[in-house]
Amino acid sequence: MTVEPVIDAAALDQMLEDTGGEAEFVIEIIDDYLENACALLADIGAAVSAGDAAAGRAAAHTLKSTSASVGAVGYAAIAKEAEEALGTGDVARARDILPRLETGFPLVEAALAREKTRLEAAA
Amino acid sequence: VSRAGSILAVEDNPVNRKLLVRTLDAQGYEVTPATNGREALEILRGGNPRAFDVVLLDIMMPELNGYETLEAIKSDPALRDLPVLMISAIDELNSVIECIKMGATDYLPKPFNADLLRARIGASLTAKRLRDLELEYLEQVRKVTSAASAVESGTYEASGLEDVAGREDELGRLARVFQQMAREVRAREERLIRQVEELRIEIDEARQDRQVAEITESDFYQQISAEAEELRRIIGMDSDSSPDPG
Numbered sequence: 001m002t003v004e005p006v007i008d009a010a011a012l013d014q015m016l017e018d019t020g021g022e023a024e025f026v027i028e029i030i031d032d033y034l035e036n037a038c039a040l041l042a043d044i045g046a047a048v049s050a051g052d053a054a055a056g057r058a059a060a061h062t063l064k065s066t067s068a069s070v071g072a073v074g075y076a077a078i079a080k081e082a083e084e085a086l087g088t089g090d091v092a093r094a095r096d097i098l099p100r101l102e103t104g105f106p107l108v109e110a111a112l113a114r115e116k117t118r119l120e121a122a123a
Numbered sequence: 124v125s126r127a128g129s130i131l132a133v134e135d136n137p138v139n140r141k142l143l144v145r146t147l148d149a150q151g152y153e154v155t156p157a158t159n160g161r162e163a164l165e166i167l168r169g170g171n172p173r174a175f176d177v178v179l180l181d182i183m184m185p186e187l188n189g190y191e192t193l194e195a196i197k198s199d200p201a202l203r204d205l206p207v208l209m210i211s212a213i214d215e216l217n218s219v220i221e222c223i224k225m226g227a228t229d230y231l232p233k234p235f236n237a238d239l240l241r242a243r244i245g246a247s248l249t250a251k252r253l254r255d256l257e258l259e260y261l262e263q264v265r266k267v268t269s270a271a272s273a274v275e276s277g278t279y280e281a282s283g284l285e286d287v288a289g290r291e292d293e294l295g296r297l298a299r300v301f302q303q304m305a306r307e308v309r310a311r312e313e314r315l316i317r318q319v320e321e322l323r324i325e326i327d328e329a330r331q332d333r334q335v336a337e338i339t340e341s342d343f344y345q346q347i348s349a350e351a352e353e354l355r356r357i358i359g360m361d362s363d364s365s366p367d368p369g
Contacts, residue, residue, distance in 0.1 A: 069138065069142060
Protein backbone atom coordinates (compact mmCIF):
# COMPACT_ATOMS: atom_id res chain seq x y z
CA MET A 1 0.00 0.00 0.00
CA THR A 2 1.32 3.41 -0.84
CA VAL A 3 0.35 6.47 1.08
CA GLU A 4 0.47 9.83 -0.62
CA PRO A 5 1.74 12.33 1.97
CA VAL A 6 -0.35 15.43 1.88
CA ILE A 7 0.41 18.79 3.41
CA ASP A 8 -2.63 20.51 4.82
CA ALA A 9 -2.00 24.07 3.68
CA ALA A 10 -4.75 25.31 5.99
CA ALA A 11 -2.69 24.10 9.00
CA LEU A 12 0.24 26.26 7.89
CA ASP A 13 -2.04 29.24 7.27
CA GLN A 14 -3.46 28.79 10.76
CA MET A 15 0.08 28.58 12.16
CA LEU A 16 0.89 31.84 10.38
CA GLU A 17 -2.11 33.53 11.96
CA ASP A 18 -1.53 32.06 15.44
CA THR A 19 2.13 33.05 15.61
CA GLY A 20 1.83 36.69 14.69
CA GLY A 21 1.53 36.68 10.89
CA GLU A 22 5.20 36.53 9.91
CA ALA A 23 5.77 34.10 7.03
CA GLU A 24 9.50 33.98 7.85
CA PHE A 25 8.69 32.32 11.16
CA VAL A 26 6.53 29.60 9.53
CA ILE A 27 9.26 28.99 6.95
CA GLU A 28 11.76 28.68 9.80
CA ILE A 29 9.49 26.12 11.49
CA ILE A 30 9.26 24.15 8.22
CA ASP A 31 13.05 24.12 7.91
CA ASP A 32 13.45 23.09 11.56
CA TYR A 33 10.88 20.35 11.04
CA LEU A 34 12.62 18.94 7.97
CA GLU A 35 15.95 18.81 9.77
CA ASN A 36 14.38 17.30 12.89
CA ALA A 37 12.28 14.77 10.96
CA CYS A 38 15.32 13.59 9.01
CA ALA A 39 17.14 12.89 12.28
CA LEU A 40 14.09 11.19 13.80
CA LEU A 41 13.72 8.97 10.77
CA ALA A 42 17.34 7.88 11.21
CA ASP A 43 16.69 7.28 14.93
CA ILE A 44 13.67 5.06 14.16
CA GLY A 45 15.73 3.10 11.61
CA ALA A 46 18.58 2.61 14.08
CA ALA A 47 16.21 1.61 16.90
CA VAL A 48 14.40 -0.93 14.69
CA SER A 49 17.74 -2.41 13.58
CA ALA A 50 18.86 -2.65 17.21
CA GLY A 51 15.50 -4.04 18.36
CA ASP A 52 15.17 -1.08 20.78
CA ALA A 53 11.39 -0.63 20.80
CA ALA A 54 11.39 2.10 23.51
CA ALA A 55 13.84 4.37 21.67
CA GLY A 56 12.03 3.76 18.38
CA ARG A 57 8.69 4.56 19.95
CA ALA A 58 9.92 7.86 21.40
CA ALA A 59 11.29 8.95 18.00
CA ALA A 60 8.13 7.87 16.16
CA HIS A 61 6.01 9.73 18.74
CA THR A 62 7.88 12.96 18.11
CA LEU A 63 7.82 12.49 14.34
CA LYS A 64 4.04 12.00 14.54
CA SER A 65 3.59 15.09 16.66
CA THR A 66 5.76 17.48 14.64
CA SER A 67 4.49 16.18 11.30
CA ALA A 68 0.94 16.97 12.38
CA SER A 69 2.08 20.46 13.46
CA VAL A 70 3.30 21.32 9.95
CA GLY A 71 0.20 19.83 8.32
CA ALA A 72 1.83 16.58 7.14
CA VAL A 73 -1.27 14.70 8.22
CA GLY A 74 -0.76 11.54 6.13
CA TYR A 75 2.86 11.25 7.17
CA ALA A 76 1.88 11.74 10.83
CA ALA A 77 -0.54 8.81 10.44
CA ILE A 78 2.28 6.51 9.26
CA ALA A 79 4.46 7.69 12.16
CA LYS A 80 1.57 6.89 14.50
CA GLU A 81 1.38 3.34 13.13
CA ALA A 82 5.10 2.94 13.83
CA GLU A 83 4.68 4.40 17.32
CA GLU A 84 1.85 2.01 18.14
CA ALA A 85 3.76 -1.01 16.82
CA LEU A 86 6.85 -0.10 18.84
CA GLY A 87 4.69 0.72 21.86
CA THR A 88 3.62 -2.91 21.98
CA GLY A 89 7.17 -4.08 21.33
CA ASP A 90 6.30 -5.26 17.80
CA VAL A 91 9.60 -4.38 16.15
CA ALA A 92 8.87 -6.64 13.16
CA ARG A 93 5.76 -4.65 12.31
CA ALA A 94 7.67 -1.40 12.72
CA ARG A 95 10.28 -2.76 10.30
CA ASP A 96 7.48 -3.22 7.74
CA ILE A 97 6.23 0.34 8.29
CA LEU A 98 9.69 1.94 8.12
CA PRO A 99 9.99 1.87 4.26
CA ARG A 100 6.76 3.87 4.00
CA LEU A 101 8.21 6.49 6.32
CA GLU A 102 11.46 6.55 4.32
CA THR A 103 9.82 6.83 0.91
CA GLY A 104 7.23 9.26 2.20
CA PHE A 105 9.73 11.74 3.56
CA PRO A 106 11.02 13.13 0.21
CA LEU A 107 7.40 13.68 -0.77
CA VAL A 108 6.76 15.63 2.42
CA GLU A 109 9.94 17.57 1.77
CA ALA A 110 8.84 18.47 -1.77
CA ALA A 111 5.35 19.46 -0.66
CA LEU A 112 6.73 21.67 2.09
CA ALA A 113 9.13 23.29 -0.38
CA ARG A 114 6.09 24.27 -2.43
CA GLU A 115 4.41 25.62 0.69
CA LYS A 116 7.49 27.69 1.47
CA THR A 117 7.35 29.20 -1.99
CA ARG A 118 3.68 29.97 -1.52
CA LEU A 119 4.31 31.58 1.86
CA GLU A 120 7.24 33.62 0.54
CA ALA A 121 5.10 34.86 -2.34
CA ALA A 122 2.32 35.89 0.03
CA ALA A 123 4.66 37.66 2.45
CA VAL B 124 3.84 46.69 29.17
CA SER B 125 2.32 44.17 31.58
CA ARG B 126 1.96 40.68 30.12
CA ALA B 127 -1.18 38.54 30.48
CA GLY B 128 0.60 35.97 32.64
CA SER B 129 3.86 34.13 33.07
CA ILE B 130 4.12 30.63 31.64
CA LEU B 131 6.74 27.90 31.89
CA ALA B 132 6.52 25.83 28.67
CA VAL B 133 8.12 22.39 29.03
CA GLU B 134 8.50 20.57 25.71
CA ASP B 135 11.46 18.49 24.58
CA ASN B 136 10.97 18.71 20.84
CA PRO B 137 12.60 21.88 19.48
CA VAL B 138 10.05 22.37 16.68
CA ASN B 139 7.02 22.08 18.96
CA ARG B 140 8.72 24.15 21.67
CA LYS B 141 9.52 26.98 19.26
CA LEU B 142 5.98 26.94 17.91
CA LEU B 143 4.47 26.90 21.41
CA VAL B 144 6.64 29.74 22.67
CA ARG B 145 5.85 31.89 19.62
CA THR B 146 2.10 31.22 19.85
CA LEU B 147 2.02 32.10 23.56
CA ASP B 148 4.10 35.20 22.95
CA ALA B 149 1.66 36.29 20.24
CA GLN B 150 -1.14 35.88 22.80
CA GLY B 151 0.58 38.28 25.20
CA TYR B 152 2.08 35.84 27.68
CA GLU B 153 5.57 35.97 29.09
CA VAL B 154 7.07 32.56 28.24
CA THR B 155 10.04 30.69 29.66
CA PRO B 156 10.93 27.51 27.74
CA ALA B 157 12.34 24.35 29.32
CA THR B 158 13.52 21.29 27.38
CA ASN B 159 12.61 18.61 29.93
CA GLY B 160 11.18 18.05 33.41
CA ARG B 161 14.51 18.26 35.22
CA GLU B 162 15.24 21.66 33.72
CA ALA B 163 11.69 22.80 34.52
CA LEU B 164 12.09 21.87 38.20
CA GLU B 165 15.45 23.67 38.33
CA ILE B 166 13.80 26.82 36.97
CA LEU B 167 10.81 26.54 39.33
CA ARG B 168 12.97 25.89 42.41
CA GLY B 169 15.72 28.30 41.44
CA GLY B 170 13.70 31.48 41.87
CA ASN B 171 10.49 32.83 43.26
CA PRO B 172 7.92 29.95 43.29
CA ARG B 173 5.24 32.53 42.46
CA ALA B 174 7.10 33.78 39.37
CA PHE B 175 4.98 31.52 37.14
CA ASP B 176 1.22 31.43 36.76
CA VAL B 177 0.90 28.24 34.69
CA VAL B 178 3.11 25.32 33.64
CA LEU B 179 2.56 23.69 30.24
CA LEU B 180 4.02 20.20 30.51
CA ASP B 181 4.65 17.65 27.76
CA ILE B 182 4.17 14.03 28.81
CA MET B 183 6.78 12.13 26.79
CA MET B 184 10.18 13.66 27.50
CA PRO B 185 13.72 12.43 28.19
CA GLU B 186 15.51 12.95 31.55
CA LEU B 187 12.34 13.51 33.62
CA ASN B 188 9.04 12.85 31.87
CA GLY B 189 5.73 14.63 32.38
CA TYR B 190 4.42 12.22 35.02
CA GLU B 191 7.56 12.44 37.13
CA THR B 192 7.68 16.22 36.81
CA LEU B 193 4.01 16.57 37.71
CA GLU B 194 4.50 14.32 40.74
CA ALA B 195 7.48 16.43 41.88
CA ILE B 196 5.50 19.67 41.48
CA LYS B 197 2.46 18.36 43.34
CA SER B 198 4.52 16.99 46.24
CA ASP B 199 6.43 20.26 46.73
CA PRO B 200 4.56 22.58 49.17
CA ALA B 201 6.01 25.66 47.45
CA LEU B 202 4.82 24.55 43.99
CA ARG B 203 1.76 22.40 44.48
CA ASP B 204 -0.76 25.22 43.87
CA LEU B 205 0.75 26.02 40.47
CA PRO B 206 -1.69 25.02 37.70
CA VAL B 207 -0.22 22.43 35.34
CA LEU B 208 -1.66 21.89 31.86
CA MET B 209 -0.48 18.68 30.23
CA ILE B 210 0.44 18.74 26.56
CA SER B 211 -0.36 15.50 24.77
CA ALA B 212 -1.29 14.01 21.44
CA ILE B 213 -5.04 13.63 21.08
CA ASP B 214 -4.65 9.80 21.06
CA GLU B 215 -3.08 9.76 24.54
CA LEU B 216 -6.24 10.29 26.56
CA ASN B 217 -5.40 7.55 29.08
CA SER B 218 -2.15 9.32 29.91
CA VAL B 219 -4.01 12.60 30.29
CA ILE B 220 -6.58 11.06 32.64
CA GLU B 221 -3.76 9.67 34.75
CA CYS B 222 -2.16 13.13 34.94
CA ILE B 223 -5.44 14.80 35.93
CA LYS B 224 -5.81 12.21 38.72
CA MET B 225 -2.30 13.21 39.84
CA GLY B 226 -3.34 16.86 40.09
CA ALA B 227 -2.95 18.34 36.60
CA THR B 228 -5.48 21.10 35.92
CA ASP B 229 -6.31 20.15 32.33
CA TYR B 230 -4.66 19.19 29.05
CA LEU B 231 -3.91 20.61 25.63
CA PRO B 232 -3.96 18.39 22.57
CA LYS B 233 -1.15 18.53 19.98
CA PRO B 234 -1.04 19.97 17.37
CA PHE B 235 -1.91 23.11 19.33
CA ASN B 236 -5.13 24.91 18.67
CA ALA B 237 -4.44 28.55 19.50
CA ASP B 238 -8.00 29.32 20.65
CA LEU B 239 -8.10 26.28 22.95
CA LEU B 240 -4.63 27.18 24.24
CA ARG B 241 -5.81 30.69 25.09
CA ALA B 242 -9.06 29.45 26.70
CA ARG B 243 -7.41 26.82 28.90
CA ILE B 244 -4.59 29.08 29.98
CA GLY B 245 -7.15 31.81 30.72
CA ALA B 246 -9.17 29.44 32.91
CA SER B 247 -6.01 28.30 34.72
CA LEU B 248 -4.91 31.88 35.32
CA THR B 249 -8.28 32.75 36.82
CA ALA B 250 -8.10 29.72 39.11
CA LYS B 251 -4.51 30.59 40.06
CA ARG B 252 -5.40 34.20 40.91
CA LEU B 253 -8.33 33.09 43.07
CA ARG B 254 -6.07 30.62 44.86
CA ASP B 255 -3.41 33.32 45.36
CA LEU B 256 -6.06 35.62 46.87
CA GLU B 257 -7.25 32.80 49.12
CA LEU B 258 -3.68 32.08 50.28
CA GLU B 259 -3.07 35.79 50.94
CA TYR B 260 -6.33 36.00 52.91
CA LEU B 261 -5.41 32.96 55.01
CA GLU B 262 -1.97 34.43 55.66
CA GLN B 263 -3.52 37.67 56.87
CA VAL B 264 -6.02 35.81 59.08
CA ARG B 265 -2.98 34.06 60.57
CA LYS B 266 -1.41 37.49 61.29
CA VAL B 267 -4.52 38.57 63.21
CA THR B 268 -4.57 35.37 65.30
CA SER B 269 -0.82 35.72 65.94
CA ALA B 270 -1.43 39.30 67.08
CA ALA B 271 -4.04 38.03 69.55
CA SER B 272 -1.48 35.58 70.99
CA ALA B 273 1.08 38.39 71.13
CA VAL B 274 -1.36 40.56 73.13
CA GLU B 275 -1.79 37.70 75.61
CA SER B 276 1.96 37.24 76.00
CA GLY B 277 2.66 40.99 76.11
CA THR B 278 4.76 41.05 72.92
CA TYR B 279 2.24 42.72 70.60
CA GLU B 280 3.50 45.27 68.07
CA ALA B 281 0.82 47.25 66.21
CA SER B 282 2.97 47.54 63.07
CA GLY B 283 2.56 43.79 62.43
CA LEU B 284 -1.05 44.33 61.38
CA GLU B 285 -0.65 47.41 59.16
CA ASP B 286 -1.11 45.57 55.84
CA VAL B 287 -4.16 43.66 57.10
CA ALA B 288 -5.69 46.86 58.52
CA GLY B 289 -5.30 48.41 55.06
CA ARG B 290 -7.78 45.95 53.53
CA GLU B 291 -11.19 47.32 52.70
CA ASP B 292 -13.09 44.13 53.54
CA GLU B 293 -14.36 42.65 56.83
CA LEU B 294 -10.94 41.24 57.69
CA GLY B 295 -9.46 44.73 57.38
CA ARG B 296 -12.20 46.08 59.67
CA LEU B 297 -11.49 43.33 62.18
CA ALA B 298 -7.77 44.22 62.13
CA ARG B 299 -8.52 47.94 62.63
CA VAL B 300 -10.90 47.22 65.55
CA PHE B 301 -8.28 44.86 66.99
CA GLN B 302 -5.55 47.51 66.69
CA GLN B 303 -7.79 50.08 68.41
CA MET B 304 -8.67 47.69 71.24
CA ALA B 305 -5.03 46.69 71.64
CA ARG B 306 -4.05 50.39 71.85
CA GLU B 307 -6.69 50.94 74.55
CA VAL B 308 -5.58 47.88 76.50
CA ARG B 309 -1.97 49.09 76.24
CA ALA B 310 -2.92 52.58 77.47
CA ARG B 311 -4.91 51.12 80.38
CA GLU B 312 -2.00 48.88 81.31
CA GLU B 313 0.42 51.81 81.28
CA ARG B 314 -2.00 53.86 83.42
CA LEU B 315 -2.27 51.02 85.93
CA ILE B 316 1.49 50.61 86.02
CA ARG B 317 1.87 54.33 86.83
CA GLN B 318 -0.78 54.08 89.58
CA VAL B 319 0.90 51.04 91.10
CA GLU B 320 4.21 52.92 91.08
CA GLU B 321 2.65 55.92 92.82
CA LEU B 322 1.02 53.67 95.43
CA ARG B 323 4.35 51.96 96.03
CA ILE B 324 6.00 55.34 96.73
CA GLU B 325 3.20 56.28 99.16
CA ILE B 326 3.53 52.97 100.92
CA ASP B 327 7.29 53.41 101.22
CA GLU B 328 6.84 56.91 102.71
CA ALA B 329 4.23 55.65 105.19
CA ARG B 330 6.52 52.81 106.16
CA GLN B 331 9.39 55.23 106.77
CA ASP B 332 7.14 57.47 108.93
CA ARG B 333 6.05 54.48 110.94
CA GLN B 334 9.67 53.33 111.41
CA VAL B 335 10.62 56.86 112.58
CA ALA B 336 7.67 56.88 114.95
CA GLU B 337 8.57 53.43 116.29
CA ILE B 338 12.07 54.62 117.06
CA THR B 339 11.15 57.98 118.56
CA GLU B 340 8.42 56.53 120.70
CA SER B 341 10.60 53.73 122.13
CA ASP B 342 11.68 53.81 125.83
CA PHE B 343 15.32 53.66 124.78
CA TYR B 344 14.93 56.73 122.56
CA GLN B 345 13.06 58.55 125.30
CA GLN B 346 15.81 57.69 127.76
CA ILE B 347 18.59 58.83 125.36
CA SER B 348 16.70 62.04 124.68
CA ALA B 349 16.33 62.73 128.40
CA GLU B 350 20.02 62.06 128.98
CA ALA B 351 20.92 64.36 126.08
CA GLU B 352 18.69 67.05 127.57
CA GLU B 353 20.34 66.60 130.95
CA LEU B 354 23.80 66.88 129.36
CA ARG B 355 22.84 70.04 127.53
CA ARG B 356 21.49 71.47 130.81
CA ILE B 357 24.69 70.54 132.67
CA ILE B 358 26.96 72.23 130.14
CA GLY B 359 24.71 75.24 130.12
CA MET B 360 23.03 74.89 126.77
CA ASP B 361 19.42 75.32 125.93
CA SER B 362 17.86 72.34 124.26
CA ASP B 363 17.33 74.32 121.07
CA SER B 364 20.80 76.02 121.02
CA SER B 365 23.80 74.74 119.11
CA PRO B 366 26.79 73.70 121.21
CA ASP B 367 29.66 76.16 121.34
CA PRO B 368 32.39 74.66 119.11
CA GLY B 369 35.03 76.33 121.30
